[in-house]
Amino acid sequence: xxxxxxxxxxxxxxxxxxxxxxxxxxxxxxxxxxxxxxxxxxxxxxxxxxxxxxxxxxxxxxxxxxxxxxxxxxxxxxxxxxxxxxxxxxxxxxxxxxxxxxxxxxxxxxxxxxxxxxxxxxxxxxxxxxxxxxxxxxxxxxxxxxxxxxxxxxxxxxxxxxxxxxxxxxxxxxxxxxxxxxxxxxxxxxxxxxxxxxxxxxxxxxxxxxxxxxxxxxxxxxxxxxxxxxxxxxxxxxxxxxxxxxxxxxxxxxxxxxxxxxxxxxxxxxxxxxxxxxxxxxxxxxxxxxxxxxxxxxxxxxxxxxxxxxxxxxxxxxxxxxxxxxxxxxxxxxxxxxxxxxxxxxxxxxxxxxxxxxxxxxxxxxxxxxx
Amino acid sequence: xxxxxxxxxxxxxxxxxxxxxxxxxxxxxxxxxxxxxxxxxxxxxxxxxxxxxxxxxxxxxxxxxxxxxxxxxxxxxxxxxxxxxxxxxxxxxxxxxxxxxxxxxxxxxxxxxxxxxxxxxxxxxxxxxxxxxxxxxxxxxxxxxxxxxxxxxxxxxxxxxxxxxxxxxxxxxxxxxxxxxxxxxxxxxxxxxxxxxxxxxxxxxxxxxxxxxxxxxxxxxxxxxxxxxxxxxxxxxxxxxxxxxxxxxxxxxxx
Numbered sequence: 048x049x050x051x052x053x054x055x056x057x058x059x060x061x062x063x064x065x066x067x068x069x070x071x072x073x074x075x076x077x078x079x080x081x082x083x084x085x086x087x088x089x090x091x092x093x094x095x096x097x098x099x100x101x102x103x104x105x106x107x108x109x110x111x112x113x114x115x116x117x118x119x120x121x122x123x124x125x126x127x128x129x130x131x132x133x134x135x136x137x138x139x140x141x142x143x144x145x146x147x148x149x150x151x152x153x154x155x156x157x158x159x160x161x162x163x164x165x166x167x168x169x170x171x172x173x174x175x176x177x178x179x180x181x182x183x184x185x186x187x188x189x190x191x192x193x194x195x196x197x198x199x200x201x202x203x204x205x206x207x208x209x210x211x212x213x214x215x216x217x218x219x220x221x222x223x224x225x226x227x228x229x230x231x232x233x234x235x236x237x238x239x240x241x242x243x244x245x246x247x248x249x250x251x252x253x254x255x256x257x258x259x260x261x262x263x264x265x266x267x268x269x270x271x272x273x274x275x276x277x278x279x280x281x282x283x284x285x286x287x288x289x290x291x292x293x294x295x296x297x298x299x300x301x302x303x304x305x306x307x308x309x310x311x312x313x314x315x316x317x318x319x320x321x322x323x324x325x326x327x328x329x330x331x332x333x334x335x336x337x338x339x340x341x342x343x344x345x346x347x348x349x350x351x352x353x354x355x356x357x358x359x360x361x362x363x364x365x366x367x368x369x370x371x372x373x374x375x376x377x378x379x380x381x382x383x384x385x386x387x388x389x390x391x392x393x394x395x396x397x398x399x400x401x402x403x404x405x406x407x408x409x410x411x412x413x414x415x416x417x418x
Numbered sequence: 419x420x421x422x423x424x425x426x427x428x429x430x431x432x433x434x435x436x437x438x439x440x441x442x443x444x445x446x447x448x449x450x451x452x453x454x455x456x457x458x459x460x461x462x463x464x465x466x467x468x469x470x471x472x473x474x475x476x477x478x479x480x481x482x483x484x485x486x487x488x489x490x491x492x493x494x495x496x497x498x499x500x501x502x503x504x505x506x507x508x509x510x511x512x513x514x515x516x517x518x519x520x521x522x523x524x525x526x527x528x529x530x531x532x533x534x535x536x537x538x539x540x541x542x543x544x545x546x547x548x549x550x551x552x553x554x555x556x557x558x559x560x561x562x563x564x565x566x567x568x569x570x571x572x573x574x575x576x577x578x579x580x581x582x583x584x585x586x587x588x589x590x591x592x593x594x595x596x597x598x599x600x601x602x603x604x605x606x607x608x609x610x611x612x613x614x615x616x617x618x619x620x621x622x623x624x625x626x627x628x629x630x631x632x633x634x635x636x637x638x639x640x641x642x643x644x645x646x647x648x649x650x651x652x653x654x655x656x657x658x659x660x661x662x663x664x665x666x667x668x669x670x671x672x673x
Contacts, residue, residue, distance in 0.1 A: 315481050316518035320532035320584065321507035330531060334522050414522060414564040 107388075117378045132379045133389050139369055140389075143209015149201060153212050156192045159185060160219065168404065186223065205283035209364040211393065216283075217355040217365070218397075221290040222348050228291065229298025230337075234328060236299065237306050247299070254296035259354055262289045267361035286358055294351040301343035305336035338412045345405035349398045366390050431490075432457045432588050432619040433478060438487035440477065447473050448484070449643045457587075460620045462630040462651070465640035466666060471623045474640070475590045478621070479510045492587060508536060511581030515593040517573045519565035525552070525576050526561040529583045537584065544583070551579040555609050571602030575609050582613075589613070591622040625670060631655065639663050 054060070079089045110127030112120075113134065121129035133140070142150055163185035166178030193216070196202035208216060235247030254262075266285040309332060317327040337344070359368040370386045373379065433455040440448040447470050455461060463471045476482040477489060480496055480503045489496045491506045519528050529548035533539040539547070552558045555575040557568075565573055574594055581589060591610065595603045607629050614620060614633040624630070630637050630651050637654040639647045639662075647654070647663050655671075658664045 310516070310518075312514060312516050312518035313520065316512075316514065316520070318481060319479055319507060319510075319512040320580075321504055321536045322532065323504075326535050330535065331520055335520075338522065412522070414566055 118380060118382060121382075128385050128388075129379075129382055130385065132373075132382045132385055135379070136369075136373050139373070140210045140366065142212050143364060143369065144207040145209070145212060146203065146207065149195075149203060152192050152195070152200070152203075156189050157215075159188060159192075160215075186220070205281050206363075208283060210369045211366055213358070213363060214352075214355050214365045217287060217290055217358065218352040220287045221294050221351045221355070224291045225294035225298050225347075225351065226344070228295035229302055230333065232295060232299035233302035233306060236303055251296045251299050254292055255300070259290070259293050260357055260360055262293055263357060263361050265289070282361075283363070286361070286363065290351065290355065293354075294347060297347045297350070298344065301340050301347055302336060304343065305338075305340035306332065308339055309335055338409075341405050341409050341412075345401055348401055352397060352401070353394060366393055430457055431455070432459070432492065433621070434488075434490040435474075435478075436488045436490075438477065438484050438489060440473065440482065440484045440486075447643050448477070451487070451645060453638070453645065455588075455619060455621065457619055458617045459635050460614050460618075460633050461622065461636050461638060462634040463621065463623045463638045463640060464625055464627075464630070464666070465646075469640040470643040471640045472592050475592060475621050475623055478588075478590060479507050479512060481512075508584065509586055510588045510590060511584055511586035512590045512592065513574070513577050513581055513594045515596050517565070517570075517577045517597075519573055519577055519580070521565050524562050524564055525557070525568070528565065528576060529580045532580070532584050547585075548579070548583050551582045552576070554582070554612070555579045556605075569602060570598045571605045574598065574602075574606045578606075578609055578613070588619045588621070591620065591624065593623050593625075595624065595626055627655070627671065639666065641666070 078085075080086045106127045108127070110125045111130050112125045112127065113130050115121040115124055115129065115131035116135070118129065118132070121131055142153060145153060162178075163182040166172045166175045167182050172178055191197060191200065193208075194203055194205060232247050232251055235243045236251060238244050238247075263286060266289040267282060270285055313331055313335070314327065317331045322330070355365055356367040358365055359371070364372065367390055370390045373386055374381075374383045431454060433453070435451050435453040438448060438451040439446070451474060463475065465471050473482055477484050478491060478496075484496075492509050494502050494506055496502060496506060519525075520531070523531065526545060526548055529552065530539075530541065530544040533544040533547060534541055549558055549561065552561055555578055557572055557575055557579075560568055560572060560576070565576065568576065578594075594610070595606050598606060603626070607626060610620070610622070610629065611633055620633075622629075622634075634651045636648055637651050638645055639654070639658075639660075641662050647658065647660050649659070654663075655667065658667055
């Protein structure tokens with residue numbers, strides 16, 4: 048620079064950065080028009096959007112039909128998507144075949160689920176300690192509310208569970224129980240005690256080596272051969288156990304990766320201070336290992352949540368199952384686009400939510416520069 | 419072991435190592451180590467890398483296991499008995515080359531963790547003690563920061579304060595200045611000199627010969643897993659006995 052001032056050595060002040068472009072102009076320049084290639088790509092993309100977007104908007108919004116009672120009526124009213132179909136099927140989508148007059152129970156459970164999640168997810172929740180007790184008790188409360196049979200609640204056969212309700216039951220149960228189980232398995236496999244190590248390793252390798260579908264078949268058919276005759280526990284319960292075990296094996300390996308990435312010095316420092324094994328794990332090792340494993344843990348959660356759709360192979364109708372059966376309804380025959388877009392949107396919202404939360408958590412737990 | 423005898427030992431001898439041997443697989447790392455450390459004594463251990471000096475002091479709080487011989491710390495023998503190990507670790511503080519602070523906890527939490535969980539000190543009291551030692555190492559203003567936000571020298575001083583919070587009777591230093599930038603070495607050494615003036619029993623693996631001259635009661639030279647020579651610092655530096663010691667000193671003091 049020709050107009051740069053010169054200073055005495057040792058007297059150079061800190062200067063503000065050069066003011067070229069700041070704010071959004073800077074962003075546009077950097078990301079869209081910075082170079083010739085970028086400019087060409089930007090213009091090309093705008094042209095492509097111009098070609099595609101009107102069609103998409105017309106189909107899904109402007110020409111879509113919201114009120115109709117059959118496919119034929121839909122076709123008369125507009126050329127776009129027939130959302131009336133979703134509306135018609137909405138309650139089956141949400142509740143499956145849960146009895147109409149008892150639907151306040153899943154509704155209440157869902158509200159309680161949200162309340163139970165808040166203290167777990169956000170550590171600045173007021174009265175968090177009591178909230179966490181409630182969260183701990185929630186699985187039992189939820190099971191009682193959903194299935195009933197006690198406290199004068201009418202019993203509901205779990206075969207009537209379906210749609211979003213079934214997906215959330217399996218997904219949330221799997222996620223809730225696979226994390227603690229995965230932590231225990233990871234610590235077991237990482238342990239110095241040979242017996243514990245072997246048991247955990249065999250369990251993890253076996254479960255990981257078998258497709259989930261096989262485990263679900265085992266749950267639905269084979270288990271009754273192994274169990275003593277007369278014992279017949281609920282199919283949904285068996286599926287929940289299998290899904291949880293399956294996810295916990297993956298979880299264990301993700302967490303073991305986190306454990307292994309910690310420097311040995313952390314263990315030594317804790318040992319030298321006289322902390323006991325469980326204190327070391329709880330206070331020093333796991334908080335760091337879990338933080339490192341957050342992306343992998345959430346990855347496993349999302350995978351598990353989407354894998355719940357596999358229960359269709361043993362005759363349970365989750366969101367996707369309900370969708371598939373709806374496609375073959377003669378009154379609404381052939382509306383697969385609408386239905387699958389709807390299912391995809393449902394899964395996307397759930398999974399994207401988990402992903403955003405994990406990013407929030409990573410930022411919050413970031414404590415200065417790593418060594 | 420007779421009780422009165424043990425009590426007498428405790429009164430004057432901090433650490434006693436008798437004919438201790440250690441192997442890593444086939445490799446004989448420590449060969450027939452005999453060492454007696456009196457209470458309040460300050461010992462500097464030096465020697466070329468791989469000579470077993472770190473391994474030796476790590477045996478004294480059971481971060482490493484010895485296979486033969488006996489180690490008594492504070493009158494308690496180190497065996498596989500976890501009770502003994504825990505008892506000894508409560509009384510022996512250790513400072514590491516790479517600080518080993520807990521990065522997910524603040525400086526204050528690093529210092530109060532062991533007192534709260536091992537000594538069952540109430541939190542308020544543990545924090546007061548921690549602040550006292552953080553002032554002692556001259557960084558009370560950093561108490562609420564995370565280790566990752568501090569310089570290397572500051573981190574090592576926190577590590578020293580963290581050990582002191584357990585109110586140990588013996589302090590082990592494993593190359594405390596080797597991972598530091600040159601301009602930060604002196605702040606850590608000053609802290610250690612200050613600590614030595616309180617009469618703390620200290621065993622220090624270091625190559626800081628200036629520090630050894632200033633505070634050590636004895637300098638121990640190790641090579642090949644053996645204690646080759648031990649002497650008062652003045653004698654050690656001016657009149658080394660063995661050829662290996664002479665060679666080592668000429669290498670580290672030569673320039």
